[in-house]
Amino acid sequence: MSGSLCVKVRASPGRTSTLASRTILQLQNPAPEDSHHQTNSTHHKKAFPVLSFNFDHVRKPFEISLWILLALLMKLGFHIIPRVSHVVPESCLLIVVGLLVGGIIKAFDEDAPVQMLDSKFFFLYLLPPIILDAGYFLPMRPFTENLGTILVFAVVGTLWNAFFIGLTMYGVCQIEAVKLGRVDLLSCLLFGSIVSAVDPVAVLAVFEEIHINELLHILVFGESLLNDAVTVVLYHLFTEFSHKGTVTVADAFLGVVSFFVVSLGGILIGAIYGIIGAFTSRFTSHSRVIEPLFVFLYSYMAYLSAEVFHLSGIMSLIACGVVMRPYVEANISHKSYTTIKYFLKMWSSVSETLIFIFLGVSTVAQPHPWNWTFVVVTVVVCFVSRVLGVVSLTYIINKFRIVKLTKKDQFIVAYGGLRGAIAFSLGFLLPDNEMKQLFLTAIITVIFYTVFVQGMTIRPLVELLAVKKKKESKGSINEEIHTQFLDHLLTGIEDICGHYGHHHWKDKLNRFNKAYVKKWLITGERSTEPQLISFYNKMEMKQAMMLVESGSAAKLPTIMTPVSMQNIQPKEPLKRRAIPSISKSREQEIRKMLRGNLQKTRQRLRSYSRHDLMVDPFEEDVSEVRLRKQRVEMERRVSSNSAANKQSQPWISKQQLGKDNNIP
């Protein structure tokens, strides 16, 4: 009744050992070569080998490079075929490629060892770049605003999923007809905990291409990041229990405690490394070239250190990136900033591609004991539990939210719960028992289902349901000012009400940051510099470089990027009473900048997108520069004819074309 998909494969650990043995052989027995040499000199029968073939010498790096090259070429190929990439998300195509490659290798040589998704390789080398990229560029504002919701989904949702799936599968296995009576409760719960977690890699890969609005993106993505702690705890918990055999109440209680330890400990380690990294960057002004390395290494160390103690490495990595970023960016040079950005994007892109391809290859390389009931029920139960979980949690969460989550939002959140390579690797790490292969098959099926079916259909569904897309409009400095204004306003009102809400604590944190932390972690004068001026300087430099590159003599009016202006008021500051005082000259500078640049300009960080690097005025085409210069010239001609107090617009958006702003 149950067929099996059996493929002969040599176990992968064997490969490294044969390589090792070969190298040892070569070191220990130089004799054959010697004798070869001697025969050469004595007999002159063979000529000196001009060209010789020694593949084993470079085997490992060669294969790795080949794999990476293959992955990247595939990635290129998809974008050359436009029709396919519109319908099918990249992740699906990559898995298919992996399947094909695995199949080809199988076809060529039955016994050929197929490079599998080695769990250690995955967790130590492939996963960290993606998470660091995500954490470093995490849009903080929507994340902190929705933190409560995200945490509820991540913790409670994952727990619910794990137990629901585990218990249901146990119930299914008890049914006589399925012939799986051997599976005990703990194994099922372990299986449930592996399959329940939403995967950040898969979510990123799919959601990047559908461009939904910021709120939904941060909800699903934040959930996928934060549920790592829950997954780690549950996994270790159930593995330990499986060994011990019995579970006591004390053990369960310790499990709960360990959850807090894992998550908070991970965050703490990440924060510590982040602060050390920020502190280090304070002194790098003399060796700018190695600045990016500090960022990468400290973050990686944070990840590894957390993994040493079985804490949540992902949360540690994210905490490190988030903590480090504002200070590091104030300290490092512009080039280092660009380097960090590009390297992170590059590494995470490569990692993601490799992960999906290996997922495909590993599928082919496995023997797959197939049990229809188990696998199908798993897929169905996963989906059902996700929907139930999201709906019930949203019902509770909406009581506490100001902006409620609509049914459409709930659907997208539920539908976007994709499983990915983390589940597979965790399954791979399971101790070898009879159930392992069955579990792996089920896990792979779930992953394939979510990535292929849900991944492919989510885009048309988003269109169909008319879910709000990412805001495409370029923000303006005006908007930024008003946002800050409203922040202060709400903080004030909260203080009047005596209500210690969201704004109150955010404001306190900002003040603490300004008063103490910045002094320590940011070099010299920059620590007291109002953010507005530092960004203005950065932008001025970019402008200057752009001018030099485009080789133009015409002076471009400065382009201001909106910046979080904590203490700058939109109108003249009335009383200096308790506001941190800025020197007179600084104030003049700020006022001049505001007057000249309070127009629609590019915003620095609008939304988080992985495939297109954030649009930067610095990276614009020369043609755009030319276009802008033309506009500027036109405007200047127009404005020179109008009243003296009208300002010229450095950047005209479509709505404001023709309108001039009166700035008092």
Next chain:
Amino acid sequence: MGSRASTLLREEEIEEIKKETGFSHSQITRLYSRFTSLDKGENGTLSREDFQRIPELAINPLGDRIINAFFPEGEDQVNFRGFMRTLAHFRPIEDNEKNKNSSASEPLNSRTNKLLFAFRLYDLDRDDKISRDELLQVLEKVDVEQKMSIRFLH
């Protein structure tokens, strides 16, 4: 109207405030206790000094403007009704209220009223010197309904 130093708020007053502002009973009582705790002079009204005594407000860059917003034109004291009326602007918009047709007086926390409040905050000398169109257009993009709402504790 609470002109005497009584800590009890009468039921009819609570009902009136509820109708006018839309706060719930418990919210009104809680805010009343806050009002009385701020009212050091115990005369049932707050003066500017009472507000300025709040430490966090002193270091808020917008402190003065916010305080001014509570006091209607020319006056120096604000009673509890006025206090609540101003705070009502910050109540989150309920879904069922959004569907109400434009009646004679819009609820105090409607979108328009929130915007009006914010506008007056900019316009300190109350002479309409800001370009109104621009301000409204910008604030439209900034999600006013969400940003100008505080979840008052129950």
